[in-house]
Amino acid sequence: MRFEPKSAPALTVAGLLTAALIALSGCASDSGSSSDPETTPTATLDVVEQGFDSLDELSDYVAQSLDGVEVSLESETNPDLNQETEPERLHVHFASTEDKVKDLEATAFIVQATSRAGFDYDILVVTGVVSAGEWAYLYDRSTVEELTAGGQIDVA
Secondary structure (H helix, E strand, O other), X not given: OOOOOXXXXXXXXHHHHHHHHHHHHHHOXXXXXXXXXXXXXXXXXXXXXXXXXXXXXXXXXXXXXXXXXXXXXXXHHOOOOOOOOOOOEEEEEEEXXXXXXXXXXXXXXXXXXXXXXXXXXXXXXXXXXXXXXXXXXXXXXXXXXXXXXXXXXXXX
16 A cells, blocks of 8 residues: 655645745844843842831832832722732832833832832832833742842843
């Protein structure tokens, strides 16, 4: 019994598509060995040594460096929050400069400061307010601790 594949044209087309994709991927970037600026840290920040026992202390500290800062716990601002089943979110909003590098620096600054919070939260929500709306980063508390474990945080 002889087997004759009926999908030979399909295999030919798949091979041509693969070859075309390989050729196109070689043309996508000529950066070679240069590193991607979005993944290379531009600086490191030392983690603040003082702890923050209250939202007001954290807010005052962050407001020294950032404009338009608002710090709140979701349980204090959302009456519909079910504290038994939903995580406690620490919200830090600030007026974004709409400059990605400066916003990343501000976010790293907020993360390093909140790593020293003496009050409970489960998720850190950092929000930059821009003319077109908002952007946000969410960090689990354990992620904040990992990012700042060495006493410094990289600004990506």
